[in-house]
Amino acid sequence: MAEPFLIGDTMTGGYGKGPDILHECTIAVNPGEIAVIVGPNGAGKSTAMKAVFGMLDVRSGSVRLDGEDITGLSPQARVVKGMGFVPQTNNIFTSMTVEENLEMGAFIRRDDISGTMEQVYDLFPILKEKRYQAAGELSGGQRQQVAVGRALMTQPKVLMLDEPTAGVSPIVMDELFDRIIEVSRTGLPILMVEQNARQALEIADKGYVLVQGRNAYTGTGKELLADPEVRKSFLGG
Amino acid sequence: MSDPVKNTLLFGLVAALFVLTGVFQSANSALTILNMGLISAIMAIGVNLQWGFAGLFNVGVMGFVALGGLAAVLIATPPTEGAWIAGGYRILVALVLGAATVVAAVLVNSRLPKGRTRSLITFVVLVGGFFLYRAVFDPGVAAVEAINPAAAGHLGGLNLPILLAWPVGGLLAAGAAWLIGKTALGLRSDYLAIATLGIAEIIIAVLKNEDWLARGVKNVIGLPRPVPYEVDLQNSPEFVERSASFGLDPVTASTLTVKLSYSILFAVVLLTLLIMAQLALKSPWGRMMRAIRDNEVAAEAMGKDVTTRHLQIFVLGSAICGLAGAMMTTLDGQLTPGTYQPLRFTFLIWVMVIVGGSGNNFGAVLGGMLIWFFWVQVEPIGLWLMEVITSGMAEDSGLRKHLLDSAAHMRLLTMGLILLLVLRFSPRGLIPEK
Amino acid sequence: MDFLNALVALSNFVLIPAIAYGSQLALGALGVTLIYGILRFSNFAHGDTMAFGAMIAVLVTWGLQGMGVGLGPLPTALLALPVAILGCMALVLVTDRLVYKFYREQKAKPVILVIVSMGVMFIMNGVVRFIIGPNDQKFADGERFIISAREFKQLTGLREGLAIKTTQGITVVVAVIAVVLLFWFLNRTRTGKSMRAYSDNEDLALLSGINPERVVMYTWMIVAALATVAGVLYGLDKTFKPFVYFQLLLPIFASAIVGGLGNPLGAIAGGFVIAFSEVTITYAWKKVLTYLMPEGLEPSGLVQLLSTDYKFAVSFVILLIVLLFKPTGLFKGKAV
Structure with missing residues (x-):
C-alpha cells in the first residue's frame, strides 16, 4: 500500500x-x-x-x-x-469581526487572500452575511464555521x-457535517x-x-x- | 552542607556584620542599626505571612506602618487642653455621621429592589450625608486647630502607656486591611496590588493634611518612652557608679543602655511573633494556606473558602506591619508623616522578604536584618565609590558635582537591582521554604 | 449675563483643565491597558517609563533652546518629542530583553511579573533621578496662552475670563492625533490586527502563525510612544518632577480599570471619568454658584467637596466602587 x-x-x-x-x-x-x-x-x-x-x-x-x-x-x-488545525474550544478571536478572523487565519500568507476568502464565503454563506460582526456574538454553529473557515484560510x-x-x-450538528463533507469534496x-x-x-x-x-x-x-x-x-x- | 548548618552560618554572618560595625564604627551605631533591623524583621514577617504563605501582593505596607505610628500618638500623648470640648466631640460625631452615611447607602443598596429609584435614593443619601458630615465636621476641626497652633492644634492622645499603642497600631492597620481586602480580594491578584498602593497613599495624605488628628506635617514630637531617659540615668549615682565599673563614661553608658533596652523589647516582640508565625505555618491552617497558594482552583474545588482565608491572612499580616509601625514611631519618639516614602516602607520590606526567602519565617527575619544593614551602609559606600570615581576630575567639574549629588539616588538603583537579580537567579531566596 | 459668567467660570476652572488632564490620563491608561492585554500583567513601571520619556524630552529641549532652535509660539518640546519617543523605545526594548523575556519564557504567574515590574520601576526611577535629579524642571516655552483671561474679558465684556493655555490646547490636539493613529494601527494594519488577535486568544494566534515576540516588541514600542507623549504633555501642562509620575500611577490604573483592563476604548473613557471626577470634586464651586444662586443665597464657604490634597482619594474611591460592582469595568475588559 x-x-x-x-x-x-x-x-x-x-x-x-x-x-x-x-x-x-x-x-x-x-x-x-x-x-x-x-x-x-x-x-x-x-x-x-x-x-x-x-x-x-x-x-x-x-x-x-x-x-x-x-x-x-x-x-x-x-x-x-x-496543516490546518481547529481546536475544540477557544477556536475563534471573539472580539474580532468574522472577516478579521479569516484574515488572521491567513496571517502566514503574503499573497492575495481575497480569492480564498471568497471560497470560504461560498462554503459558509452565513459568514459573508455577518462578515463585519464580532465573531463572539455569533451562535455556536456559526462560530464553528468561523473556526473552520479560519483554518481554511492558509489553504492547508x-x-x-x-x-x-x-x-x-x-x-446544527447535521448541518456542520454537511459542510465538512462539502469541504472534503474539494x-x-x-x-x-x-x-x-x-x-x-x-x-x-x-x-x-x-x-x-x-x-x-x-x-x-x-x-x-x-x-x-x-x-x-x-x-x- | 545541611540546612541547619547553613542557616546558622547565615545568621552568624549577620551577627558578625553587627559586631564588626560595633568594633569599627561604634557600639552606638551598631545598636541603632540593630534596633531598626529588628523592627524591619517584624515588618518582613508580616509581609511574608501575606506573600510567602498566601501569595498576596501587598504594595501598601507604608500605609499600615504609618497607621501604627498614628496609634502611638493617639495612645501615648497627653490630650490637648480644651480640644475635646472645643471641637473634639463634634469631630467624633461627624465621623460617626460619615460612617452612618456609608452604612445607610449600603443598606439602601442591599434592601431596595434594583432600579432607578434605588440609585437615586443611594445618591441622595450619600450626597446629603456628605454635606451633613461636612457641616458638623468643619467647625470642629477649625476649633481644634485654633488651639495653640504653634505647639498643639490637634486633639492629642489618651495619655496611656506607649506600649499599649503597639497592639492598637496593629488593630488600626487590621481595620484598614479589612476594608481593602473585602473589596479587592477574590479578584485578580493585580487588583489587590493597586488597591493597597492607593490606600497607602491616602493614609499618608490624611496624616499629612488632617492637622487636628496628629498635627499633620507639623509633626508630633517628644512621644513618651517605654524605657528610661538618658538624663535620668546620668543623674542617678548608682548608674554612674555601675558604668564606671565597666570603664564607660556615664553619657556613653546611658545611650547604650537606652538603646539596649529598646533592643531587648523589640527582640522579645520579634521572637514572640516568630514563634507564633512558625506555629501558624506548621498548623493545619498554615498548611491549608499554602495549599491554596499553590493551587487555588483545586483548593476551591475541595470546598475551601479561598477569599475568606485570604482576608484572614491579609488582615493578620497588615496588623503585624501596623504593630511594627507603632514600635518604630516609639523608637523615633516622633511622628513625621513627611518622611513616609514608598521606597523605604513598602519596597524595601519586599526586598527583605524576597532576598531572605519568601515562605520562610526565618528567611524573612534574616532578610530584614541583612537588607536593613546594607540599606544603612550603602549610602556611605555609594558616596565613597563616587568619590573614588570622580577623584580624577577637576574640583569644580560640573559632572563631578552632579555625580556626588546623585549618590543618594544609588539606593533606588541598588535595591531595584538586588530584587531583580534575586528574583531571576535565586527566586527562593537565602533560606528557601521547606 | 450671570448664567454666561457662570458658564465661563465653569469652563475655565473645570471643563478645560479636566479635558487636558483627562487626555493625559487616557494616554497613560492606554499604555497600561495595552501591556495588560498583550503581556498580561499590570505594569507598575509605567509611571516611571513616562518620567523617563519626558526626561529625554526635557534634556533635548534644553539642548535645542541652547542652540536657539525653537518653534515660535509652540513649545520646543514638540520638536524633542520624536527623539524622546525613540529613546524611550530603546529603554523599554532593552528592559524587555533583559528582564521580562525570561519570565515570559518561564510562563511565570502574572503576580511575579507585577513584582518584577516593581523592581524595574525603582531602577527606572533611580536612573531618572540620577540623570536629572529629583527636583522640578521647567521646559515649557513659547506662547503661554492661546487666549488669556484678560483678552477674553475684553473680547466679550464678561466679568469672568476664560484662559486656554497653549499646553492645554496642545495636549488635546496631540492626544487626539495619538489616539487616531493608535486605533488606525490596531484596526487597519496587519500588525495591529495581529496584536488584537494575540490579546484576544494567545493560543489561536500562535496557531495562526503570529509571532509572539514580534507582537510583544511592537507593543512595547507603542507603549513607549504613548508613555512619552503622555509624560511630556503632563510635564508641559503642569511640571516635570520624577516623583509626580510615580503618583500618577494610581489615577492611571484607576482609569484603565474603570474602563476595563485590556480595552483601549475603555482606557480613554476611564481617563476622562477619573479626570472629571477629580477636578469637579476638588474644585471650589463658590464662584460658579454665586453667579447662579439668587441674591442673598450665595454660599458662604468655598463649596469645595474635598481639598486638592486628596485628589488621589477620588480615583481610589472610584476604583473601589468599580471593583465592588463591576470588576470588568465600564467597557468589557479582560480581567475579573
Whole structure:
C-alpha cells in the first residue's frame, strides 16, 4: 500500500514528562477522505490528534506529511507546512469581526487572500452575511464555521478538526457535517475527532476506534458501523 | 552542607556584620542599626505571612506602618487642653455621621429592589450625608486647630502607656486591611496590588493634611518612652557608679543602655511573633494556606473558602506591619508623616522578604536584618565609590558635582537591582521554604 | 449675563483643565491597558517609563533652546518629542530583553511579573533621578496662552475670563492625533490586527502563525510612544518632577480599570471619568454658584467637596466602587 498523505505512525508519547498516553497508535488520512477518530471518554482521541499536530512529545514513532518526516516540528511550523488545525474550544478571536478572523487565519500568507476568502464565503454563506460582526456574538454553529473557515484560510493541505460538533444542537450538528463533507469534496483530506461516533462514522471514509491510547479497531466507516464488537462496546448496540 | 548548618552560618554572618560595625564604627551605631533591623524583621514577617504563605501582593505596607505610628500618638500623648470640648466631640460625631452615611447607602443598596429609584435614593443619601458630615465636621476641626497652633492644634492622645499603642497600631492597620481586602480580594491578584498602593497613599495624605488628628506635617514630637531617659540615668549615682565599673563614661553608658533596652523589647516582640508565625505555618491552617497558594482552583474545588482565608491572612499580616509601625514611631519618639516614602516602607520590606526567602519565617527575619544593614551602609559606600570615581576630575567639574549629588539616588538603583537579580537567579531566596 | 459668567467660570476652572488632564490620563491608561492585554500583567513601571520619556524630552529641549532652535509660539518640546519617543523605545526594548523575556519564557504567574515590574520601576526611577535629579524642571516655552483671561474679558465684556493655555490646547490636539493613529494601527494594519488577535486568544494566534515576540516588541514600542507623549504633555501642562509620575500611577490604573483592563476604548473613557471626577470634586464651586444662586443665597464657604490634597482619594474611591460592582469595568475588559 502506498504511503498515506498524512500519517502518525505507531506513535507513543504523553505530555511533557508525564506518563505515556498513546501507545503505538497509528492514524492516517488521504486526499478526498474523511478520517474519524472515535472512542470512549479518555481513550486519547484528542491526544492522538494533538500528537499528529505536534502538541505533545512523541517518544517513538513518527509523523509524516506527504512523505516528509515532520515529527520534530513545532505546531506553528506544521501550519506553515500545510496543516490546518481547529481546536475544540477557544477556536475563534471573539472580539474580532468574522472577516478579521479569516484574515488572521491567513496571517502566514503574503499573497492575495481575497480569492480564498471568497471560497470560504461560498462554503459558509452565513459568514459573508455577518462578515463585519464580532465573531463572539455569533451562535455556536456559526462560530464553528468561523473556526473552520479560519483554518481554511492558509489553504492547508490537510484539515484537522477536534470535536467540531461539541456543544451544538443535533440540527446544527447535521448541518456542520454537511459542510465538512462539502469541504472534503474539494479534495482536502480531513482528520476529525468526534464524540458522536455513530453520525461521524456514517460520513467517514476511514474510522479509527481508540481505547486507552491504542488502536482497537480500524476500517472504513461502514465496516466499523457493521462490526458487532464495535457496536456492542460503545455504539450502544 | 545541611540546612541547619547553613542557616546558622547565615545568621552568624549577620551577627558578625553587627559586631564588626560595633568594633569599627561604634557600639552606638551598631545598636541603632540593630534596633531598626529588628523592627524591619517584624515588618518582613508580616509581609511574608501575606506573600510567602498566601501569595498576596501587598504594595501598601507604608500605609499600615504609618497607621501604627498614628496609634502611638493617639495612645501615648497627653490630650490637648480644651480640644475635646472645643471641637473634639463634634469631630467624633461627624465621623460617626460619615460612617452612618456609608452604612445607610449600603443598606439602601442591599434592601431596595434594583432600579432607578434605588440609585437615586443611594445618591441622595450619600450626597446629603456628605454635606451633613461636612457641616458638623468643619467647625470642629477649625476649633481644634485654633488651639495653640504653634505647639498643639490637634486633639492629642489618651495619655496611656506607649506600649499599649503597639497592639492598637496593629488593630488600626487590621481595620484598614479589612476594608481593602473585602473589596479587592477574590479578584485578580493585580487588583489587590493597586488597591493597597492607593490606600497607602491616602493614609499618608490624611496624616499629612488632617492637622487636628496628629498635627499633620507639623509633626508630633517628644512621644513618651517605654524605657528610661538618658538624663535620668546620668543623674542617678548608682548608674554612674555601675558604668564606671565597666570603664564607660556615664553619657556613653546611658545611650547604650537606652538603646539596649529598646533592643531587648523589640527582640522579645520579634521572637514572640516568630514563634507564633512558625506555629501558624506548621498548623493545619498554615498548611491549608499554602495549599491554596499553590493551587487555588483545586483548593476551591475541595470546598475551601479561598477569599475568606485570604482576608484572614491579609488582615493578620497588615496588623503585624501596623504593630511594627507603632514600635518604630516609639523608637523615633516622633511622628513625621513627611518622611513616609514608598521606597523605604513598602519596597524595601519586599526586598527583605524576597532576598531572605519568601515562605520562610526565618528567611524573612534574616532578610530584614541583612537588607536593613546594607540599606544603612550603602549610602556611605555609594558616596565613597563616587568619590573614588570622580577623584580624577577637576574640583569644580560640573559632572563631578552632579555625580556626588546623585549618590543618594544609588539606593533606588541598588535595591531595584538586588530584587531583580534575586528574583531571576535565586527566586527562593537565602533560606528557601521547606 | 450671570448664567454666561457662570458658564465661563465653569469652563475655565473645570471643563478645560479636566479635558487636558483627562487626555493625559487616557494616554497613560492606554499604555497600561495595552501591556495588560498583550503581556498580561499590570505594569507598575509605567509611571516611571513616562518620567523617563519626558526626561529625554526635557534634556533635548534644553539642548535645542541652547542652540536657539525653537518653534515660535509652540513649545520646543514638540520638536524633542520624536527623539524622546525613540529613546524611550530603546529603554523599554532593552528592559524587555533583559528582564521580562525570561519570565515570559518561564510562563511565570502574572503576580511575579507585577513584582518584577516593581523592581524595574525603582531602577527606572533611580536612573531618572540620577540623570536629572529629583527636583522640578521647567521646559515649557513659547506662547503661554492661546487666549488669556484678560483678552477674553475684553473680547466679550464678561466679568469672568476664560484662559486656554497653549499646553492645554496642545495636549488635546496631540492626544487626539495619538489616539487616531493608535486605533488606525490596531484596526487597519496587519500588525495591529495581529496584536488584537494575540490579546484576544494567545493560543489561536500562535496557531495562526503570529509571532509572539514580534507582537510583544511592537507593543512595547507603542507603549513607549504613548508613555512619552503622555509624560511630556503632563510635564508641559503642569511640571516635570520624577516623583509626580510615580503618583500618577494610581489615577492611571484607576482609569484603565474603570474602563476595563485590556480595552483601549475603555482606557480613554476611564481617563476622562477619573479626570472629571477629580477636578469637579476638588474644585471650589463658590464662584460658579454665586453667579447662579439668587441674591442673598450665595454660599458662604468655598463649596469645595474635598481639598486638592486628596485628589488621589477620588480615583481610589472610584476604583473601589468599580471593583465592588463591576470588576470588568465600564467597557468589557479582560480581567475579573
